[in-house]
Amino acid sequence: MFDLHSIFSSNGMLSEHIPGFHVRSQQLEMAQAIADAIERHRVLVAEAGTGTGKTVAYLVPALLLGGKVIISTGTKTLQDQLFSRDIPMVRSALQIPVTIALLKGRANYICHYHLEKSLQDTQATFASRDEIQYLHHIARYAKNSKTGDKSGLRDVPENSGVWQMATSTRENCLGSECPHFKQCFVMEARKQALTADVVVVNHHLFFADVMLRDEGLSELLPACNTVIFDEAHQLPETASLFFGESISTGQLLDLVRDAKIEAIQGAAEVTALTNAIAVVDKSIRDLRLTIKEDNIRLSLAILKHNTDFCRALDNLLDKLTALVKLLESQAERSEGLENCRQRASNHLYVIQRWRDETKMRDHVRWIEVYHQALQLHATPLTIAEIFQKQMNASPRAWIFTSATLSVKKDFSHYNHEMGLAAAQTACWDSPFNFAEQALLYVPMNLPEPHQQQYTDQVVQAALPVLRASRGRAFFLCTSLRAMQRVHELLLQADEFDFPLLLQGQGSRSFLLDRFRALNHAVLIGSQSFWEGVDVRGDALSLVIIDKLPFASPDDPVLSARIEKMNNEGRNAFMEYQLPRAVINLKQGAGRLIRDETDRGVLMICDPRLTTKAYGKQIWQSLPPMKRTRELAEVEQFFAQREAK
Ligand code: SF4
Known part of the structure; x- marks a missing residue:
């Protein structure tokens, strides 16, 4: 039997093998709760604030106790990071021989059959000259690659239409009837997933293929003892889709x-x-x-x-x-x-x-x-029952974790939406000293967000703050229209010469690299930059949020769900819209403080934070930052920071 106390201690296995590892009581407690859930085949919903070290907290018990484990995460980038960095690191620290497989959706693997067909008849596929050249690149790569993963071929742009001619879909795959079945990259990746101890997938693949439909993966979930969802706040959306x-x-x-x-x-x-x-x-x-x-x-x-x-x-x-x-x-x-x-x-x-x-x-x-x-x-209209049925199919541990699942440590919204009524819940605050490291600023005298000119006034209020922080800011907007307007106004602003980066002017990773390199830029973004973005140090010292991120009531799914809840005599705003907005806001705010030495200001422009009764519930859900409504205090915060 192993001793988690000793593994996570200052002279334990993790400390010995992982550079920069330090003891955090929250991390150990989280690992213990996960170990307990795994051993008892329980459902655990666990929120861990930024800096808890949740990846290591779930990997240690999963690798030691989890049996066959599926880890599902939000994006392919995080999947790659877990597969090539985090899991091998923890595995070698623990010195255990677990095997790992990375499984992506089939659109990520070259399909020999469709590639060959497309090459044989480029006229019928309307391939352009560029595309024909790309097809030949892909054919050469397919001959030499072991995995056929398209991310390994840099010569063909990831978003090129030619990939559709060289990959398969669930519908057009010939399966065992295919003449290339034995060499098929998709089948090989699945074979490895079926035999590995730990399989790393993403939420789309989990719901589309593992849980629901694809016959080639039907054995994967039943054979598995533990399922861990990282970035679990994304699941309601993904599950609804699939x-x-x-x-x-x-x-x-x-x-x-x-x-x-x-x-x-x-x-x-x-x-x-x-x-x-x-x-x-x-x-x-x-x-x-x-x-x-x-x-x-x-x-x-x-x-x-x-x-x-x-x-x-x-x-x-x-x-x-x-x-x-x-x-x-x-x-x-x-x-x-x-x-x-x-x-x-x-x-x-x-x-x-x-x-x-x-x-x-x-x-x-x-x-x-x-x-x-x-x-x-x-x-x-609801996914709770469907998901519950899938979960109950056979007993295993289900772990749901993220930095943002609760509203003031209350998980009822998330659990209700996902059908996890009987789940155990736990919450670990970030180990950072938010009262020292961060300041929440809500400016005075801004109009209600539905008023015309709201965005213009937000920019007026933001300009002195951006000058005080000397750029180094994310300006996060709740709509693309507001994002464009903010960009226009900052371009025209007087005495404002910080470099501006706008979502859409390049890939997300390109913009983030530029942002870090420029060191005093302002990045204006919408949904793409609210989560999964990690900029540490001085380059990001200010996060401005234009409005509370309530989903648009015009959204057909949202409005149908609201109508259903209200018809049932429930309060859709308090039970559904508000918790979703809080979880979203916590994600956006979470971009600011990424480690113990980060310091910065979170500016939330929406006056409803102070004028509405529910506003208190929102700011109380955020990390315990010092709060102010005075611009002078913000300027002083940055001045003191510069002086250090
Ligand atoms: S089995 Fe399916 S994915 Fe594999 S080569 Fe054949 S058609 Fe393509």
């Missing part, structure tokens, strides 16, 4: 593209088939054109009045039905055509269910519109 049904015009166009290639190669003389594919292609594009806006979510209630959309959707249904019939008549000629038949009929089924309002009455129907694509969604 417990629902959706279909995008992108998926339909992928089908059209593959069907075109398969028809040319396997049934070239059947002109009716090629014509039907072309007609479906047009009707998919016509459907997208019926919505003029981009980046918008629309509920079915609104769409019902859009006759162009309704007609285009019915037309697509007709044309897809005809294509399914033709594919049925040709499917036996090749595996590729049979695969297209199956996909076309699955897609048809999903669209028919979405269109038929007598089906899925406990789901919200809505669409999301992107620049070139459109996605139909049916999202469950």
Whole structure:
């Protein structure tokens, strides 16, 4: 039996092997609680403030006691970090021989079959000269790579459309019928995941493949003794997405593209088939054109009045039905055509269910519109029961951890949303000295956020603070429109010559590298910079938040959930909207103090923090910073900081 006290002590195994390790009582307590949950197959929801060292706190008991463990995290970057840095580090400190596997979604691995097909017929795939060149790069890489992970090939941009021609989807993978099955990178990654002691996945993959649907991974969860979700505050959103049904015009166009290639190669003389594919292609594009806006979510209630959309959707249904019939008549000629038949009929089924309002009455129907694509969604009004059912399938330990899960140490919102009523909960505050290290500033005299000119006044209030901090700030906005306006106003501001960086002017990692290197820049961002960003030291000394981050009540899923709760006699604002805003705000505020030596100011501009009764609940949920409403005190804070 092992002794966690000794492992986490100042002369223990971690201290000996991990550079910079120091004893933190919160970390040891968290590790003990997790060890206990693992041993008793319990559900534990654990909040650990910044600096607790939660990754090591869960890795030690997981590696020593967890049996077969799945660790799921929020992003691919964090996944890579766990797989290549954190787990090997803890494993070698503990000197135990556990095996680790990294598993990503199939879109991350090159597919030999589709790559070969695309190379054979670049005309049918409408590949450009650049794309053809990229396809050849990918083919060379596929020959030499052991994993086929596309992140290893830097010569082809990650967002290039060519990847769709060289990777597979759940629908178009031929599985055991595939001529390349034995060399398949996806199958190899899964094989390794099935035999490894610790498998690192991300939340999308967990819900899309491990928990729900993909047959190739159906053995993974049942064989597992412990599941750990890091960044667990993201789960309600991710789970909602995957417990629902959706279909995008992108998926339909992928089908059209593959069907075109398969028809040319396997049934070239059947002109009716090629014509039907072309007609479906047009009707998919016509459907997208019926919505003029981009980046918008629309509920079915609104769409019902859009006759162009309704007609285009019915037309697509007709044309897809005809294509399914033709594919049925040709499917036996090749595996590729049979695969297209199956996909076309699955897609048809999903669209028919979405269109038929007598089906899925406990789901919200809505669409999301992107620049070139459109996605139909049916999202469950609540995920609690579905998730609970999946969890109860067999006994194992479930650990949910993040820096932001509770509202003033109350987990009822999170537990209710995820169906974790019987879970044990625990909370460890950050070991940082917030009263010394940070100042919360709420300026006086700002108007209510719904007032016109609100953003202009926020910038006026922020300018002296930005001058006092000499840039070195994140300006976090709750909407893209506000973000643009802040950028415009700062560009025009007098006596303000700090470099400005704007979300969207480069990748997130590029902007963060620039921000660190410039050392006195102001980065203006929206959702992308609210979480998962770690800038330590003086380069980030001020975080400004324009408004309390309440989700927009126009969001179709949110408004349907609010309506449901209010109809049940509950108070949707207090039970749902407010806790979500608090968790979001804690994420944004958490960017400021990242280690024991960081010092800085959090400026929250929204007057509701002090004027509304619920405001107290919000600021009391934040770390215990010193609070002020006086600009002079903020200026003094920065002046003292400079003097040190
Ligand atoms: S098995 Fe699927 S993913 Fe693997 S090469 Fe074949 S089609 Fe591609």
